[in-house]
Amino acid sequence: MNGLSYALLAMLVRKPCSGYELAKMMEVFWQAKHSQIYPLLAKLEDQSLLTSENVEQTGKPNKKIYYITDTGRDILKTWASKPPALPVTRDEFLIKAYALSLSNLQMAERLFHDRIAYYQHSSEARRQKIAGIIEECGGKVPQFGELQFGRYIVHNRKLRMEEEEIAWCNWVLGLLGLPAK
Amino acid sequence: MNGLSYALLAMLVRKPCSGYELAKMMEVFWQAKHSQIYPLLAKLEDQSLLTSENVEQTGKPNKKIYYITDTGRDILKTWASKPPALPVTRDEFLIKAYALSLSNLQMAERLFHDRIAYYQHSSEARRQKIAGIIEECGGKVPQFGELQFGRYIVHNRKLRMEEEEIAWCNWVLGLLGLPAK
DNA sequence: ATTCGCATGTAACTAGTTACATGATTTA
DNA sequence: TAAATCATGTAACTAGTTACATGCGAAT
Numbered sequence: 001m002n003g004l005s006y007a008l009l010a011m012l013v014r015k016p017c018s019g020y021e022l023a024k025m026m027e028v029f030w031q032a033k034h035s036q037i038y039p040l041l042a043k044l045e046d047q048s049l050l051t052s053e054n055v056e057q058t059g060k061p062n063k064k065i066y067y068i069t070d071t072g073r074d075i076l077k078t079w080a081s082k083p084p085a086l087p088v089t090r091d092e093f094l095i096k097a098y099a100l101s102l103s104n105l106q107m108a109e110r111l112f113h114d115r116i117a118y119y120q121h122s123s124e125a126r127r128q129k130i131a132g133i134i135e136e137c138g139g140k141v142p143q144f145g146e147l148q149f150g151r152y153i154v155h156n157r158k159l160r161m162e163e164e165e166i167a168w169c170n171w172v173l174g175l176l177g178l179p180a181k
Numbered sequence: 182m183n184g185l186s187y188a189l190l191a192m193l194v195r196k197p198c199s200g201y202e203l204a205k206m207m208e209v210f211w212q213a214k215h216s217q218i219y220p221l222l223a224k225l226e227d228q229s230l231l232t233s234e235n236v237e238q239t240g241k242p243n244k245k246i247y248y249i250t251d252t253g254r255d256i257l258k259t260w261a262s263k264p265p266a267l268p269v270t271r272d273e274f275l276i277k278a279y280a281l282s283l284s285n286l287q288m289a290e291r292l293f294h295d296r297i298a299y300y301q302h303s304s305e306a307r308r309q310k311i312a313g314i315i316e317e318c319g320g321k322v323p324q325f326g327e328l329q330f331g332r333y334i335v336h337n338r339k340l341r342m343e344e345e346e347i348a349w350c351n352w353v354l355g356l357l358g359l360p361a362k
Numbered sequence: 363a364t365t366c367g368c369a370t371g372t373a374a375c376t377a378g379t380t381a382c383a384t385g386a387t388t389t390a
Numbered sequence: 391t392a393a394a395t396c397a398t399g400t401a402a403c404t405a406g407t408t409a410c411a412t413g414c415g416a417a418t
Contacts, residue, residue: 002404002405003271003273003276003405004405004406006273006276006280007276007279009280010276010277010279010280011279013280013282013283014282018369018370019369019370019371020367020368020369020370028275028279029270029272029275029276029279030270030271030272030275030276031269031270031271031406032405032406033406033407033408034369034370034371035371035372035373035406035407035408035409036405036406036407038370038371038372039371039372042371057368057369059368059414059415059416060367060368060369060414060415061368061369061370061412061413061414062369062370063368063369063370064369064370073283076280076283077280077283077284080276080277080280080283080284080288081284081288083295084272084273084274084276084277084292085273087270087271087272087273087274087275088212088269088270088271088272088378089210089211089212089268089269089270090184090211090212090268090269091210091211091265091268091269092184092187092265092266092268093265093268094209094210094211094268094335094338095184095187095188095191095210095211095261095265096191096261096265097331097334097335097338098188098191098192098209098210098331098332098335099187099190099191099194099257099258099261099331100325100330100331100334101194101195101326101327101328101330101331102194102254102257102258102261103258103261103262105325107261107262108325111265114264141356143356144281144286144289144356144357145282146282147282149281149282150278150279150280150281150282151279153278153281153353153356154275154278154279156349156352157275157278157346157349160345160348160349161342161345164341164342164345165338167341168337168338168341171337172334175322175324175325175334176325183376183377184377185377185378199396199397199398200397200398200399201395201396201397201398212378213377213378214378214379214380215397215398215399216378216379216380216381216399216400216401217377217378217379219398219399219400220399220400223399238396238397240386240387240388240396241386241387241395241396241397242384242385242386242396242397242398243397243398244396244397244398245397245398269406363418364417364418365416365417365418366415366416366417366418367414367415367416367417368413368414368415368416369412369413369414370411370412371410371411371412372409372410372411373408373409373410373411374407374408374409374410375406375407375408375409376405376406376407376408377404377405377406377407378403378404378405378406379402379403379404379405380401380402380403380404381400381401381402381403382399382400382401382402383398383399383400383401384397384398384399385396385397386395386396386397387394387395387396388393388394388395388396389392389393389394389395390391390392390393390394
């Protein structure tokens, strides 16, 4: 049982999903490739923390829907009550920013402009995702205890961080004597 | 040559360091254990991207100071001009936040209070670090082109993110009907 | 024509963590 | 007297990435 195992369990509490769906939904707080997810799901099913159902589709490949079991929910609940490990971040952009003394203005400008463009796109998509969650909850913000609450607050956090990243990039552009984007 | 290799080169551009120092300084943008750093430094030295000098000390263990070579600087510069890979974050806290529907109010309160306390400590330390960088630069903010510039902006980013994390936690406490910290 | 989305899996590899190993000095 | 700081290294393991493998339907 590693971090990814618990991340999968946590997402399956909200709703049963295929491995493919899980891989996409994980992006908010834990990045994992399908090659890591599929074998792990099988292992969690072996341990009876999940069950699965094959769903046949027409025009699309068949899929396997995973369901969390009561044991899975118990294991997750116990783990969730313990203090979390420190977060890990690895961001090549920050190494490049740290090494900026080796660059010229053009390189620096491109580095920060690209970063801003990326986070402008992702924050825009995030705002729509959050609007979608509220819509799913009948136009009301999900409350503590509701299944969507965790997802709602985690996407809001990510949005704040994306917006703060853009603000910081613009602050740096200012230090470089360049206009904000 | 992986991300960590470039992170080490980037830090050695600013000043020659021991592996021990590097491990501590990396924390801002790339977390790595000494067991990964020491063998990598040796490998980078083999490839002539670094050189080293043994420094004998009294009262403390001896240390090995690494210096970046011109080749190392070239390799880093070339890499820095290419678009960075997407950032990776893995944060157990966010899994626990996502799974909050399984928790009671007391558990949620503890989770968020602990998170706030942690980031209040680390942001306070960060403010002092930034003040220290400015002091090192004769009381002036480092300018683009100066060796300290990258370090200055990266610590400022981290501080912004730490403050935003606290703000978000307090926003969540509000949703839970609890007072901010 | 080619790429994208849907969908699942395995094999080979690289990156990262935990534990082992040592040892003096300082601080709580 | 227990823990933290300084300091470097290796061995065994776990986690994560890249590449291989397949294949239809829709959009560009």
